[in-house]
Amino acid sequence: MSNAIEADVIVIGGGPSGIAAAVELRKRGVSRVAIIEREPAVGGVPRHCGHPPFGMREFGRIFTGPAYAARLARYAEEHGVDIYTGTTVVGVESDAHLQIVDARGRATASAKRIILATGVREMPRSARLVSGDRPIGVFNTGALQAFIYLRNLVPFRRPLIVGTELVAISSVLTCRKAGIKPVGIIEENDRPTTYKPFALFPRLCGIPVHYGTHLEQICGTKRVESVRLRMRDGSTREVECDGVLFTGRFTPEATLVRNSHLVLDQGTKGPQVDQFGRCSDPSYYAAGNVLRPLETAGWSFREGRRIGNIVADDLAGIIPYTSSTTLIERADGIKLVMPQRLVLPMSMRGLEYLQVRVDREAHGTLSLTAGGKSLWKKNISLLPERRLLIPLNQIQVPENTETLRIAVQAQL
Incomplete structure:
Protein backbone atom coordinates (compact mmCIF):
# COMPACT_ATOMS: atom_id res chain seq x y z
CA MET A 1 0.00 0.00 0.00
CA SER A 2 1.32 3.45 -0.91
CA ASN A 3 2.43 5.72 1.93
CA ALA A 4 1.95 8.88 -0.13
CA ILE A 5 -0.12 11.63 1.52
CA GLU A 6 -2.56 13.93 -0.28
CA ALA A 7 -4.63 16.62 1.42
CA ASP A 8 -6.04 20.09 0.98
CA VAL A 9 -3.68 21.38 3.69
CA ILE A 10 -0.71 19.62 5.29
CA VAL A 11 0.68 20.86 8.61
CA ILE A 12 4.29 19.90 9.37
CA GLY A 13 4.53 19.57 13.15
CA GLY A 14 1.99 18.42 15.73
CA GLY A 15 2.65 20.87 18.55
CA PRO A 16 0.19 23.49 19.88
CA SER A 17 0.42 25.79 16.84
CA GLY A 18 0.17 22.99 14.29
CA ILE A 19 -2.82 21.35 15.95
CA ALA A 20 -4.60 24.69 16.45
CA ALA A 21 -4.10 25.57 12.77
CA ALA A 22 -5.33 22.16 11.60
CA VAL A 23 -8.45 22.24 13.76
CA GLU A 24 -9.30 25.77 12.67
CA LEU A 25 -9.08 24.69 9.05
CA ARG A 26 -11.48 21.82 9.73
CA LYS A 27 -13.87 24.20 11.52
CA ARG A 28 -13.79 26.41 8.44
CA GLY A 29 -14.90 23.52 6.26
CA VAL A 30 -11.60 22.43 4.70
CA SER A 31 -12.17 18.74 3.96
CA ARG A 32 -8.78 17.09 4.08
CA VAL A 33 -6.35 18.39 6.69
CA ALA A 34 -3.31 16.32 7.68
CA ILE A 35 -0.62 16.70 10.33
CA ILE A 36 2.79 15.12 9.73
CA GLU A 37 4.70 14.54 12.98
CA ARG A 38 8.11 12.89 13.25
CA GLU A 39 7.64 11.87 16.90
CA PRO A 40 5.54 8.82 17.88
CA ALA A 41 2.80 11.11 19.25
CA VAL A 42 1.58 14.65 18.68
CA GLY A 43 1.67 17.34 21.36
CA GLY A 44 5.05 18.94 20.82
CA VAL A 45 7.35 20.07 23.61
CA PRO A 46 4.61 19.90 26.31
CA ARG A 47 4.71 16.07 26.01
CA HIS A 48 7.82 16.07 28.18
CA CYS A 49 7.10 19.06 30.43
CA GLY A 50 5.64 17.23 33.41
CA HIS A 51 4.57 20.37 35.27
CA PRO A 52 1.74 22.94 34.95
CA PRO A 53 0.50 25.42 33.83
CA PHE A 54 -0.73 24.65 30.32
CA GLY A 55 -4.07 25.03 28.59
CA MET A 56 -6.06 27.52 30.67
CA ARG A 57 -6.93 29.85 27.78
CA GLU A 58 -7.34 27.05 25.25
CA PHE A 59 -9.42 24.58 27.26
CA GLY A 60 -10.53 26.43 30.40
CA ARG A 61 -8.48 24.40 32.87
CA ILE A 62 -4.86 23.92 33.91
CA PHE A 63 -2.97 20.85 32.69
CA THR A 64 0.49 19.40 33.15
CA GLY A 65 2.44 19.25 29.91
CA PRO A 66 1.69 15.57 29.09
CA ALA A 67 -2.02 16.00 29.91
CA TYR A 68 -2.14 19.11 27.73
CA ALA A 69 -0.45 17.24 24.87
CA ALA A 70 -3.00 14.42 25.20
CA ARG A 71 -5.83 16.97 25.15
CA LEU A 72 -4.39 18.52 21.99
CA ALA A 73 -4.31 15.08 20.36
CA ARG A 74 -7.98 14.49 21.24
CA TYR A 75 -8.84 17.98 20.00
CA ALA A 76 -7.38 17.16 16.58
CA GLU A 77 -9.05 13.74 16.43
CA GLU A 78 -12.44 15.16 17.46
CA HIS A 79 -12.34 17.52 14.49
CA GLY A 80 -11.35 14.94 11.90
CA VAL A 81 -7.72 15.88 11.37
CA ASP A 82 -5.65 13.09 9.80
CA ILE A 83 -2.51 12.48 11.87
CA TYR A 84 0.62 10.78 10.55
CA THR A 85 3.08 10.15 13.39
CA GLY A 86 6.53 8.62 12.99
CA THR A 87 6.75 10.41 9.66
CA THR A 88 9.59 12.79 8.82
CA VAL A 89 9.58 15.46 6.14
CA VAL A 90 13.00 15.38 4.48
CA GLY A 91 12.42 17.78 1.61
CA VAL A 92 10.34 20.87 0.86
CA GLU A 93 9.66 21.53 -2.82
CA SER A 94 7.85 24.21 -4.78
CA ASP A 95 4.08 24.21 -5.23
CA ALA A 96 3.35 22.46 -1.91
CA HIS A 97 5.13 19.17 -2.58
CA LEU A 98 7.08 17.31 0.12
CA GLN A 99 9.44 14.37 0.36
CA ILE A 100 8.68 12.22 3.41
CA VAL A 101 10.03 9.09 5.11
CA ASP A 102 8.23 6.68 7.44
CA ALA A 103 8.68 3.05 8.51
CA ARG A 104 7.61 1.91 5.04
CA GLY A 105 10.22 4.00 3.26
CA ARG A 106 10.36 7.16 1.21
CA ALA A 107 7.26 8.76 -0.32
CA THR A 108 5.76 12.05 -1.42
CA ALA A 109 3.12 14.34 0.06
CA SER A 110 1.20 17.08 -1.69
CA ALA A 111 -1.46 19.65 -0.85
CA LYS A 112 -2.92 22.97 -1.93
CA ARG A 113 -1.23 24.68 1.01
CA ILE A 114 1.38 23.63 3.58
CA ILE A 115 1.87 25.11 7.05
CA LEU A 116 5.30 24.88 8.70
CA ALA A 117 4.87 24.43 12.46
CA THR A 118 8.16 22.77 13.36
CA GLY A 119 8.86 24.77 16.53
CA VAL A 120 12.25 25.56 18.06
CA ARG A 121 15.29 23.87 19.54
CA GLU A 122 17.78 24.88 22.21
CA MET A 123 21.34 25.80 21.31
CA ARG A 249 19.14 30.31 23.49
CA PHE A 250 16.42 28.96 21.23
CA THR A 251 16.48 28.97 17.46
CA PRO A 252 13.68 27.97 15.07
CA GLU A 253 13.74 24.37 13.84
CA ALA A 254 14.11 25.59 10.27
CA THR A 255 16.36 22.98 8.66
CA LEU A 256 13.66 22.29 6.06
CA VAL A 257 13.58 25.98 5.15
CA ARG A 258 17.37 26.28 5.07
CA ASN A 259 17.64 23.36 2.64
CA SER A 260 14.80 24.51 0.38
CA HIS A 261 13.79 27.25 -2.03
CA LEU A 262 12.09 29.22 0.77
CA VAL A 263 13.76 32.44 1.95
CA LEU A 264 15.30 32.25 5.44
CA ASP A 265 15.27 35.41 7.56
CA GLN A 266 18.64 36.21 9.12
CA GLY A 267 17.07 37.86 12.17
CA THR A 268 14.62 35.22 13.35
CA LYS A 269 16.51 32.31 11.68
CA GLY A 270 13.08 31.11 10.57
CA PRO A 271 11.20 31.53 7.28
CA GLN A 272 10.69 35.04 5.96
CA VAL A 273 6.95 35.77 5.98
CA ASP A 274 4.44 38.53 5.25
CA GLN A 275 1.65 39.64 7.59
CA PHE A 276 -0.37 36.58 6.62
CA GLY A 277 2.36 34.20 7.78
CA ARG A 278 2.95 33.43 4.11
CA CYS A 279 6.43 32.36 3.02
CA SER A 280 8.30 33.40 -0.13
CA ASP A 281 6.52 30.55 -1.93
CA PRO A 282 2.83 31.49 -1.43
CA SER A 283 1.78 27.85 -1.14
CA TYR A 284 3.66 27.71 2.19
CA TYR A 285 2.72 29.33 5.50
CA ALA A 286 4.35 29.24 8.95
CA ALA A 287 2.96 29.28 12.48
CA GLY A 288 4.25 29.08 16.03
CA ASN A 289 7.82 29.23 17.21
CA VAL A 290 9.37 28.44 13.82
CA LEU A 291 8.49 32.08 13.11
CA ARG A 292 10.69 33.36 15.92
CA PRO A 293 12.05 32.15 19.26
CA LEU A 294 10.40 31.88 21.76
CA GLU A 295 6.77 32.11 22.84
CA THR A 296 4.64 30.03 25.19
CA ALA A 297 2.48 27.07 24.20
CA GLY A 298 -0.62 29.22 24.67
CA TRP A 299 0.70 32.00 22.44
CA SER A 300 1.68 29.43 19.80
CA PHE A 301 -1.79 27.86 19.96
CA ARG A 302 -3.50 31.21 19.36
CA GLU A 303 -1.07 32.08 16.60
CA GLY A 304 -1.68 28.71 14.94
CA ARG A 305 -5.42 29.25 15.13
CA ARG A 306 -5.05 32.61 13.40
CA ILE A 307 -2.84 31.16 10.66
CA GLY A 308 -5.38 28.36 10.15
CA ASN A 309 -8.06 30.98 9.56
CA ILE A 310 -5.81 32.87 7.15
CA VAL A 311 -5.10 29.74 5.12
CA ALA A 312 -8.84 28.98 4.98
CA ASP A 313 -9.38 32.52 3.66
CA ASP A 314 -6.63 31.95 1.11
CA LEU A 315 -8.25 28.75 -0.15
CA ALA A 316 -11.51 30.71 -0.45
CA GLY A 317 -9.75 33.34 -2.57
CA ILE A 318 -10.08 36.28 -0.18
CA ILE A 319 -6.44 36.85 0.81
CA PRO A 320 -4.71 39.44 -1.39
CA TYR A 321 -1.66 38.29 -3.30
CA THR A 322 0.89 40.49 -4.98
CA SER A 323 4.48 39.96 -5.99
CA SER A 324 5.20 43.49 -4.76
CA THR A 325 5.84 43.67 -1.02
CA THR A 326 7.37 46.16 1.39
CA LEU A 327 10.46 44.86 3.20
CA ILE A 328 11.24 45.82 6.80
CA GLU A 329 14.91 46.57 7.50
CA ARG A 330 16.43 46.22 10.98
CA ALA A 331 18.80 48.86 12.31
CA ASP A 332 21.69 48.01 14.62
CA GLY A 333 20.42 46.76 17.97
CA ILE A 334 17.23 45.20 16.57
CA LYS A 335 17.61 41.43 16.80
CA LEU A 336 14.52 40.47 14.84
CA VAL A 337 11.24 41.63 13.41
CA MET A 338 8.38 39.40 12.30
CA PRO A 339 6.73 39.57 9.80
CA GLN A 340 9.54 40.83 7.61
CA ARG A 341 7.36 41.77 4.62
CA LEU A 342 4.08 43.65 4.29
CA VAL A 343 1.62 43.28 1.42
CA LEU A 344 -0.06 46.59 0.57
CA PRO A 345 -2.72 47.75 1.04
CA MET A 346 -2.83 46.49 4.63
CA SER A 347 -5.57 44.03 5.58
CA MET A 348 -7.01 43.20 8.98
CA ARG A 349 -7.19 39.51 8.05
CA GLY A 350 -3.51 38.92 8.83
CA LEU A 351 -1.42 38.77 11.98
CA GLU A 352 -2.25 41.41 14.56
CA TYR A 353 1.25 42.59 15.42
CA LEU A 354 4.71 43.34 14.21
CA GLN A 355 6.85 41.43 16.72
CA VAL A 356 10.19 42.95 17.69
CA ARG A 357 13.14 41.86 19.86
CA VAL A 358 16.34 43.73 20.68
CA ASP A 359 19.78 42.13 21.00
CA ARG A 360 20.93 44.29 23.91
CA GLU A 361 19.45 46.42 26.66
CA ALA A 362 17.74 49.37 24.96
CA HIS A 363 16.37 52.66 26.32
CA GLY A 364 15.01 55.28 23.97
CA THR A 365 12.52 55.66 21.13
CA LEU A 366 11.60 52.73 18.92
CA SER A 367 10.44 53.99 15.54
CA LEU A 368 9.18 52.59 12.25
CA THR A 369 9.90 54.88 9.31
CA ALA A 370 9.38 55.01 5.54
CA GLY A 371 11.82 57.21 3.64
CA GLY A 372 12.64 59.07 6.84
CA LYS A 373 8.97 59.70 7.67
CA SER A 374 7.80 58.33 11.00
CA LEU A 375 4.88 55.89 10.80
CA TRP A 376 4.94 54.74 14.43
CA LYS A 377 7.06 55.39 17.51
CA LYS A 378 7.12 54.56 21.20
CA ASN A 379 9.42 55.20 24.14
CA ILE A 380 10.82 51.89 25.34
CA SER A 381 12.97 50.35 28.05
CA LEU A 382 13.63 46.84 26.85
CA LEU A 383 15.85 43.84 27.55
CA PRO A 384 16.85 41.04 25.17
CA GLU A 385 14.27 38.26 24.66
CA ARG A 386 11.44 40.50 25.88
CA ARG A 387 8.45 40.66 23.55
CA LEU A 388 7.51 44.01 22.02
CA LEU A 389 4.40 44.24 19.86
CA ILE A 390 3.52 46.94 17.31
CA PRO A 391 -0.19 46.77 16.35
CA LEU A 392 -0.34 46.56 12.57
CA ASN A 393 -3.66 48.44 12.55
CA GLN A 394 -1.77 51.48 13.85
CA ILE A 395 0.55 51.59 10.85
CA GLN A 396 -0.43 53.45 7.70
CA VAL A 397 2.12 52.57 5.02
CA PRO A 398 2.12 54.86 1.95
CA GLU A 399 1.48 53.16 -1.39
CA ASN A 400 4.53 52.13 -3.43
CA THR A 401 6.74 52.08 -0.33
CA GLU A 402 9.58 49.64 -1.00
CA THR A 403 11.27 49.59 2.40
CA LEU A 404 10.43 50.33 6.02
CA ARG A 405 13.08 50.73 8.71
CA ILE A 406 12.79 49.87 12.39
CA ALA A 407 15.32 51.39 14.77
CA VAL A 408 15.96 52.46 18.34
CA GLN A 409 17.17 56.00 18.97
CA ALA A 410 18.97 55.90 22.30
CA GLN A 411 18.21 58.39 25.05
CA LEU A 412 20.89 61.06 25.43
Missing part, protein backbone atom coordinates in the same frame (compact mmCIF):
# COMPACT_ATOMS: atom_id res chain seq x y z
CA PRO A 124 23.56 22.75 21.89
CA ARG A 125 26.90 22.75 23.68
CA SER A 126 28.81 22.67 20.38
CA ALA A 127 27.38 26.03 19.32
CA ARG A 128 28.24 27.59 22.69
CA LEU A 129 31.98 26.91 22.23
CA VAL A 130 32.54 25.45 25.71
CA SER A 131 35.88 23.66 26.00
CA GLY A 132 36.48 20.21 27.48
CA ASP A 133 35.95 16.58 26.56
CA ARG A 134 32.56 15.03 25.81
CA PRO A 135 31.72 13.24 29.07
CA ILE A 136 28.33 11.74 29.90
CA GLY A 137 26.04 14.17 31.72
CA VAL A 138 25.76 17.16 29.37
CA PHE A 139 22.13 17.86 28.48
CA ASN A 140 19.76 20.57 27.35
CA THR A 141 16.31 21.04 28.88
CA GLY A 142 14.42 19.12 26.22
CA ALA A 143 16.71 16.09 26.47
CA LEU A 144 16.50 16.09 30.28
CA GLN A 145 12.72 16.23 30.26
CA ALA A 146 12.51 13.47 27.67
CA PHE A 147 14.75 11.29 29.86
CA ILE A 148 12.71 11.90 33.00
CA TYR A 149 9.12 12.10 31.76
CA LEU A 150 9.22 9.79 28.72
CA ARG A 151 11.88 7.24 29.72
CA ASN A 152 11.76 7.43 33.53
CA LEU A 153 15.55 7.85 33.69
CA VAL A 154 17.59 10.24 35.87
CA PRO A 155 20.86 11.21 34.12
CA PHE A 156 22.50 13.07 37.04
CA ARG A 157 21.95 14.17 40.64
CA ARG A 158 23.91 17.43 41.08
CA PRO A 159 24.08 19.36 37.80
CA LEU A 160 25.02 22.96 37.08
CA ILE A 161 22.30 24.84 35.18
CA VAL A 162 23.42 27.35 32.53
CA GLY A 163 21.08 30.23 31.65
CA THR A 164 18.22 32.23 33.18
CA GLU A 165 15.59 32.31 30.44
CA LEU A 166 12.11 31.21 31.45
CA VAL A 167 12.91 27.64 30.39
CA ALA A 168 15.43 27.51 33.26
CA ILE A 169 12.46 27.58 35.64
CA SER A 170 11.04 24.58 33.79
CA SER A 171 14.41 22.88 34.28
CA VAL A 172 14.32 23.54 38.02
CA LEU A 173 10.78 22.14 38.28
CA THR A 174 11.85 19.04 36.37
CA CYS A 175 14.86 18.57 38.64
CA ARG A 176 12.75 18.90 41.78
CA LYS A 177 10.27 16.32 40.54
CA ALA A 178 13.09 13.84 39.87
CA GLY A 179 14.88 14.45 43.17
CA ILE A 180 17.77 16.22 41.43
CA LYS A 181 19.50 18.99 43.41
CA PRO A 182 21.34 21.48 41.15
CA VAL A 183 24.56 22.92 42.57
CA GLY A 184 23.75 26.30 41.07
CA ILE A 185 22.60 28.39 38.12
CA ILE A 186 24.96 30.65 36.19
CA GLU A 187 24.19 33.58 33.88
CA GLU A 188 26.73 35.51 31.78
CA ASN A 189 24.82 38.78 32.08
CA ASP A 190 24.46 40.88 35.21
CA ARG A 191 20.73 40.23 35.54
CA PRO A 192 18.31 37.41 34.72
CA THR A 193 17.08 37.09 31.15
CA THR A 194 13.57 36.22 32.33
CA TYR A 195 11.42 38.53 34.43
CA LYS A 196 12.73 39.27 37.92
CA PRO A 197 9.83 37.68 39.89
CA PHE A 198 10.49 34.38 38.09
CA ALA A 199 14.19 34.69 38.86
CA LEU A 200 13.40 34.51 42.59
CA PHE A 201 12.14 30.95 42.24
CA PRO A 202 15.54 29.18 42.19
CA ARG A 203 16.58 30.97 45.37
CA LEU A 204 13.35 29.88 47.05
CA CYS A 205 14.34 26.33 46.08
CA GLY A 206 17.74 26.77 47.71
CA ILE A 207 19.66 26.97 44.42
CA PRO A 208 22.36 29.69 44.30
CA VAL A 209 22.36 31.92 41.21
CA HIS A 210 25.61 33.51 39.98
CA TYR A 211 25.43 36.45 37.56
CA GLY A 212 28.29 37.70 35.39
CA THR A 213 29.62 34.14 35.34
CA HIS A 214 30.92 32.26 32.29
CA LEU A 215 31.30 28.50 31.87
CA GLU A 216 34.88 28.04 30.65
CA GLN A 217 35.36 24.28 30.74
CA ILE A 218 33.57 21.03 31.46
CA CYS A 219 35.91 18.65 33.29
CA GLY A 220 35.72 14.86 33.25
CA THR A 221 36.47 12.03 30.84
CA LYS A 222 33.83 9.31 31.18
CA ARG A 223 31.28 11.59 32.84
CA VAL A 224 31.11 15.14 34.18
CA GLU A 225 33.13 15.59 37.38
CA SER A 226 33.34 19.38 37.69
CA VAL A 227 33.25 22.67 35.78
CA ARG A 228 35.56 25.66 35.67
CA LEU A 229 33.82 29.02 35.92
CA ARG A 230 35.02 32.55 35.18
CA MET A 231 33.45 34.74 37.85
CA ARG A 232 32.32 38.36 37.65
CA ASP A 233 35.59 39.66 39.16
CA GLY A 234 37.74 37.74 36.67
CA SER A 235 38.74 34.97 39.04
CA THR A 236 38.23 31.29 38.21
CA ARG A 237 36.47 28.73 40.34
CA GLU A 238 36.10 24.97 40.03
CA VAL A 239 32.73 23.55 41.07
CA GLU A 240 32.11 19.85 41.57
CA CYS A 241 29.02 18.51 39.80
CA ASP A 242 27.93 15.41 37.90
CA GLY A 243 26.18 17.13 35.00
CA VAL A 244 25.73 20.33 33.02
CA LEU A 245 22.27 21.45 31.93
CA PHE A 246 22.22 24.04 29.13
CA THR A 247 18.98 26.00 28.91
CA GLY A 248 17.57 28.48 26.43
